Amino acid sequence: MTNYGLVIDQERCIGCQACAVSCKQENNVPMGQFWNRVLTEGGDKIDTPSGGYPEDGGSGSLDMQYQPTACQHCENAPCVKVCPVNATYTRDDGIVEIDYDKCIGCRYCMAACPYNARVFNWDEPEHMPEEGTGDVAARPQGVVEKCTFCSHRVDEGLDPACVVNCPADARIFGDLDDESSTVSKYINEYETDQLLEDRGTNPKTHYISGEMSPGRPQTSDKLESELDDVSPWSDGTEDVPSEASGSDSSDSGGGHHSIEGDAVPHVPAVGSGGDD
């Protein structure tokens, strides 16, 4: 069964906010709201480091790390368990989604989410431009909304917008139940963490720290599973760490595949604004 998940390589993340901005654009997220933020670990405010500037030739102690954070699509999602009307639910492919027609705005899910991943439309949502952006219909006042792993794109065989638009190739999306997927390989190979593991929510977002992975070079905005054999990062040649290269990757035919046809580097073909 498909079980979608996301790997974020924090060693690759450069804190550019491209994922946050493309999420907002793609998902028509109202003014003042964010589904996806890149938090700064370090100073007190966004993009401020902790520590001090080197003085008198000293080494200094400035330190700053980035923590991209959105809905973690928890396997044991507390938000799903408390929703009295089943507006928040888990799809068969593991994506936690909200049926906005059912949501009554009780905000119990917000209280139950340990990641503060949900936002509430207190007022009539405002969009810029007014007709909205991206490919998702606006949500009304009085409902809760959040990241969907861009399920509308995933359903079309496309990677989430944040993944495709990450210039550092730090975001890798794929099927956690498929052992040969890049997300599965990276989780096996690298040191990964889930956020707030003590809550037992078992998030489907995993963070790499310590050693930098090869990331997910964007040869196309298609899901890995949709790429047939055009998958230079996952066939165990040079870019995937040791175990994969030594293994009997019978599917590896072709080695370095040429990128052809509809492969689009980095920038996805996003429809023009407003049409939903």
Added chain:
Amino acid sequence: MNNPQQPRLTPIDEWEDEATAMLDGVEYDTELGLRMARDAIRVSNGELSDAEFHEKYHDEVLAEFGEDERPTKPEGFDDD
């Protein structure tokens, strides 16, 4: 609610204050929401089963919302 750093990670000892603030002014029972949120994490942790959670809150959820469509309902659970 629109703190520019949101979403963020809430240390567990600050969670209760944040959850209370989120539920402030809601048209439904704030205290029920808080208790359910706390126990939902216990379900995730494995301290409480889905069925126990469902039964514990079924009557109150029904009284507050007029329905109880939570996916935690055990098989054969009598809805009335």
